[in-house]
Amino acid sequence: MGMSVRDVATRAGVSVGTVSNVLNRPDKVSPRTVDKVRAAIDELGFVRNDAARQLRAGRSLSIGLIVLDVANPFFTDVARGAEDRAAEDGLTVLLGNSDENEDREAAYLDLFEKQRVHGVLISPVGDAHSRLDALHRRGIPTVLVDRPTTDDRFSSVAVDDIAGGYLAARHLLDTGRRRIAFVGGPQDLRQVADRLAGAQNAVAEVENASLEYIPTEGLTVLQGRTVGEAVRERRGDERPDALFAANDLVAMGLLQALSMLGAVTVPDDIAIVGYDDIDFATAAVVPLTSVRQPSALIGSTAVDLLLREAEGGDGFEREHIVFQPELVVRESTAPSSERASE
Incomplete structure (x- = not known):
């Protein structure tokens, strides 16, 4: 024995x-x-005997985490924060990458349900509430990550992206830019829609300022580069004088495309602001102004909420935590000498 x-x-x-x-x-x-x-x-x-202990408890010692894009360093940092916090309670994190695809997201949710995970952290592609309700009925708590909600069925941890979009556009306006373009998509991603809405709010406050929306199929460097090449080919008076990218990967692609051939200079001809403040933002050819999110803190806080809900059961009062973003100014938005003298 x-x-x-x-x-x-x-x-x-x-x-x-x-x-x-x-x-x-x-x-x-x-x-x-x-x-x-x-x-x-x-x-x-x-x-x-972990297996026997898990069977007695009715759930495993793992937490499922589904992110929109594992190639985005923002989500890597969120996962790291979640992993470090989970380890403090003897739990591991299983990472799933939906790649902004609802079918892949559903497949991971099915897998995590079969595994009877301790709980699920998810940055959903669309409206996954009915699917998440089914998990809750099975006794698997869920926390929405990087997605604000007032729905009392789920706890959530997010950043105020409307405020972040406002910060970015207001900064561009304050440096004298008036023809701003927002680059990113798809718009059914809540983060993209909120950042665009915040930028629209800022532009509406300034006379003679305009905001163009340039959609993309995803939030990748390649998508940013494609838009940057198209912007570079426009006539000078038809170009925006500032670009606000929905995330830093798109901003990096924009910067790469605009820097080629020497036809357009950043920031003199076009200023660029990104979002997330990933490590690469500082290492860019022209260091990138960006809206910073506390990515690791988002991950660790999500695990905290999940563990509290797992402990509290049906009587748990769900929480909605919203962090405030911070603008980090670098060379990509420095005012030109002409603007600075206005």
């Missing part, structure tokens, strides 16, 4: 709770006690 946690506790002369802490949260136990418990484990040949 295999050894139990109680046998290990007796051999080490500690409580069952202490053994559990050594197995799951060793940082909460003194190094001397950890050594004692591990010595007892070695002597008794104890093997932790």
Whole structure:
């Protein structure tokens, strides 16, 4: 017969709770006690049976996380924040990439439901509420990530993207730009729609300012480069004097395309603002002004809400946490000497 946690506790002369802490949260136990418990484990040949423990609990020790685009460093940072927080409670994070595709998103939700995960964190492609309701009925809590909601069926963690869009466009206006274009899509992504709405609010406040919307199929460097090439080919008086990209990947593509051939200079001819403030923003040929989101904090806070809901059950009062974005100004929006003197 295999050894139990109680046998290990007796051999080490500690409580069952202490053994559990050594197995799951060793940082909460003194190094001397950890050594004692591990010595007892070695002597008794104890093997932790996670599978049996998960079956008794009715759910696994994993959290499912579905992001829109794993190639976007913003979501990589969100995942890292979630992973670090989950590890503090002995949980692991299973990462799924929907690639902004509803069928792939549904497939991951099916997989996580079959795995009886501890809970699901999701940045949804569209309106996945009915599918998430089904998870809730199965006792699997869900938290919306990077998606604000007032729906009391779900907790959520997000950034105020309308405020972020306003910050970006207001900054461009303050540097003297008046022909602004917003680049990004699809618009059924809530983040894109909110950032565009914020920019529209800012432009509406300034006389003679205009906002053009240039949609893209996705939020990638390649999509940004395609738009940048088209903008570069326009006549000078038909070009926008500023571009607000829906994320930093699109902004990087815009910057690459505009910098080719030397026909257009950034920021003198066209200023560029991105969104997310990924690490690459500082390393660009022209360092990129961007709207910063606390990406790792979004991930760790989402896990906090998930664990509280899992503990609280049906009586849990769901929470909606909205962080405020911050504008980080760099060379890509520096006013030209002509504008600065106006």
